[in-house]
Amino acid sequence: MTLTATAKVEGPSGCFPRAENRCLVASNEPMNSEYRLMVVNAPETGLSAYAGQFFHLLCPATATEQPFLRRPMSIYRIDRENGQLGFLYKVTGKGTCALASLAPGDELNATGPLGVGFSIPEGTRHVAMIARGVGLATLAPLARMATVNGAKITAILSARAPEFLMSRDELEAAGAAVIEVNDVAGNSSPQDVTNRLRDIHEKTPIDFMATCGSNRLLSLTRELCSEWNIPGQVAVEAFMGCGLGMCFACVVPVRDAEGKEEMKRVCYDGPVFGVNEVTTW
């Protein structure tokens, strides 16, 4: 048995587990030159989100951008006490530029929670998560999920340069041991990270791994998982149309245990898959 869908445990009991949540922006501040954190006050349904799920955000029209489709954003912070959700996003193009224009008090229409998130197998003692870039946003709530389940968590955060490292505080508050690596310091190569993980595993055996945000980190996670014979999960990204499993735009090839490939929907069958299920993305 695995512990999945926190929503099913803590979420609202109505028949509509997902909704177009009309949230109110509480803050929307830059974290560094590329990333912003948007915190919103969300209705009950929105707050039933758990790690690895995402919301499909309606990006407002601005003088320069009129995004038509919604944009998927992982849930970065779930603060049920204060009724708030947080999204950590990189300002990339049309949609995220438009999101960046939202001011406190503005409405954010957020459909969700969507997708199948992380599920930490029962009895897990030590979770290792490895995130880079946007992947951080996706993995952050996993720390609290692990802690709640009585597991220890080690988080390796990777970035181009130290100034792009984020969320140490967020993660430590959730009980994670945080290790930061970056390209400038030269300690973020797959080999370096693998060595670090071997050291950690030596001291406190890792029995579950999670990753997101880089193909190279996925490869090394997959290798270590198979070496140590433990489960591992990855959150996958894809261009989305609907976010609700309806349009089949977001498919990736997923391999079952027998190696048979099938196109699966990142938004509905994922975004979290087993590290061995995902081939390329």
Place this chain on the structure above:
Amino acid sequence: MTLTATAKVEGPSGCFPRAENRCLVASNEPMNSEYRLMVVNAPETGLSAYAGQFFHLLCPATATEQPFLRRPMSIYRIDRENGQLGFLYKVTGKGTCALASLAPGDELNATGPLGVGFSIPEGTRHVAMIARGVGLATLAPLARMATVNGAKITAILSARAPEFLMSRDELEAAGAAVIEVNDVAGNSSPQDVTNRLRDIHEKTPIDFMATCGSNRLLSLTRELCSEWNIPGQVAVEAFMGCGLGMCFACVVPVRDAEGKEEMKRVCYDGPVFGVNEVTTW
């Protein structure tokens, strides 16, 4: 000979008498519950406008409105000393709502000056103008044009109710004698206005009339002009595509002296026509 196109006298001498003027909004304030006055700092080409001409305004995209085409607005104020243009506009739909969102310091892209405006025949001694609603915006600069040409000007301003009357100061500053009538007071019927004009004409003969903004005012102007055998002009409105005489969307039937009808472009052949040229609009 008639005195037309002030632009040709005072305008810039370059080969491009019209331009996409990049103006800066100086102010954009409500005048009453329906109308706003936008004053912008305009480049030289824009300032060559004269009474009866218009600009084709690019309306900014907002969260709720994305107007695609430009919107035509008569030039309401030409302040060459301060390098400013003024537009008096009624907030009606998409485009004008979007205009209303502009704040001081924002850019307004205004193509113009466009069209053929009023031309006061040389030797004119007494101009009578009759305006209602939006027509006021179009006729206001005529007062200064008349004054500059040494003519006296009487302006009859008509409105639904006294609170919708505007521009008395603007007109008086330009040297006009202003008479206000409105539906609530019950002195704005065509009959009442005609009687007023007859009285005025009796004292100081009117030798040119101009009108805009109401079919009924056009009819009475046409009748008085033919009765007194004086010229009269009217500024006409039409839905526009390009504003530059290129798309032929803005046509109205125009009758020549022999009564032959031809479709003419309001934006290029007009918007000002002789009162006898225009049939319906």
Place this chain on the structure above:
Amino acid sequence: MVDLSVTVGGVRMANPIMPASGSIAEGIADVVDLGKLGAIVLKTITPDIRQGVKPPRVVEYTDATLFSIGIPSKGPDYLLNHTVPFFARFGPPVIASISADTAEDFGNLAKYISDPRIAAIEANISCPNLRAHGRAFGMDPVAAAEVIKAMKGNTHLPVWAKLTPNVGDIAEIARAVEDAGADAVVTANAILGMAINAETMMPRLGNVVGGLTGPAVKPVILRMVNQCAEAVKIPVIGCGGISTGEDIIEYMLAGAAAVQIGTMNFVHTAAMEQSIDWVADYCTRKNIARVAELTGALQLPVDQKSEQRDAVAL
């Protein structure tokens, strides 16, 4: 109380609003009360199992999308054992949609899925006809009619012909399928389009071409609905570019008996429910007792009737 019910191509519906094929799946039931819809139209299935085309599968425009999915299909057994039971429990009539490589295969598939839980079968004839070098069945009146005949000969369920807009004269195709026995036409599927990335010099879609859908196509499809409604006696179901109740009224005035909403379900899951309410309010406000009265109620000024209607004169 306004009577919103309509009977369209053998199917009685509580209101004229349904999803377009391929625009909903099980996931929508987590968000929307499907019981309120006029009908529930399922995604097209094929006789075989298909994975669809290579991603990327979507390109976005200001108010349109270009999708190329390639009709992934789990086949007829999955439809009957999973999809139909899942949707049938909500109440509204369930409309299946099928596609196949040949007219005979359309017929066989229609027979195979003829099931009392299905209220009608939509024939997606926008898909490639293997016998005509991959041109859509719906581009040719003869091929389109053959599909409908093959289906009508194999099922007692009503058959709706979903036309492709990628034709010169859609009325001709509508007449052909009417003559072949179709119970309604759905006008229309997506408009064939292409997107290129100037920087990479490559197509933006894995499949190079895709179907343009969403608000931007409304003027084109509205014109086609009007042309079909003038050409045939069977009901016309409007589909393409509809996002609001106001759009629905426009389609009905142009001649549609009912409508389908597609892409807008991806952006606003509430679009269908909200537009049902809007249509009801409109009828109340306009004193229209039965929504069905709106069908074809467009007012043409007398002198407009004779003008150029079949060609662009700019």
Place this chain on the structure above:
Amino acid sequence: MVDLSVTVGGVRMANPIMPASGSIAEGIADVVDLGKLGAIVLKTITPDIRQGVKPPRVVEYTDATLFSIGIPSKGPDYLLNHTVPFFARFGPPVIASISADTAEDFGNLAKYISDPRIAAIEANISCPNLRAHGRAFGMDPVAAAEVIKAMKGNTHLPVWAKLTPNVGDIAEIARAVEDAGADAVVTANAILGMAINAETMMPRLGNVVGGLTGPAVKPVILRMVNQCAEAVKIPVIGCGGISTGEDIIEYMLAGAAAVQIGTMNFVHTAAMEQSIDWVADYCTRKNIARVAELTGALQLPVDQKSEQRDAVAL
């Protein structure tokens, strides 16, 4: 320095950018330096004098317009005595555009206006063919070919065939006009559309239907340009939905040898000039010596070539 020049359908141009027929008139010379354009395409004229259709003549969408003008025309004498001299003085080649009710009239008009100041004649075959109940010449390969043959038999000037997009298979029409001797095809005119006002229950256009133009039509016309370029050897001129230099690159990659900009001239008079600069910068940045190299340079991943290209599979 990038070589922007192209030779298209018998006309040498300094760059591949020109206005679409009907999108400029004398007024633009007050704002834009016409000397910079690749060519100057004039509005369509007819043999007779016409006033056009009843207003309203334009409806606006988020990024498109629906115009119905009806080709007001002052006839060929006005063209030769006023329009041509006005535009010829700016330098770029002047392209006339003609339309008529029958193929013979196209031929006669072409002959009448064959004048050394005109570099080529565009045949606007989107207009109604009186012999085919008002359906456009361009909807039928035979009628389209007849028009081109009639013109080619009557003038030594190059003839460009401006196709209508309101067809199922535009490549077929392109091949027909190529066989008939056309020197280039222009792909394409406006897409037939309709607009209804739900409140008044009336059409929004005086002529009921009109032509959809502007950015929203780009994916559809881009696909048609690609289909035409694959079908014929004569140059294809892309027209429809172009507003920026980036759009022009996309059209050239899809197979266009040159492009025409229409509706965008109404919104941004600077659109053509700015896009010439953008294209030059793009070529410099990409190390492309001659803009003509871009024509048809779209990169197709190998495995994309075999996929479904002629039908929508969603």
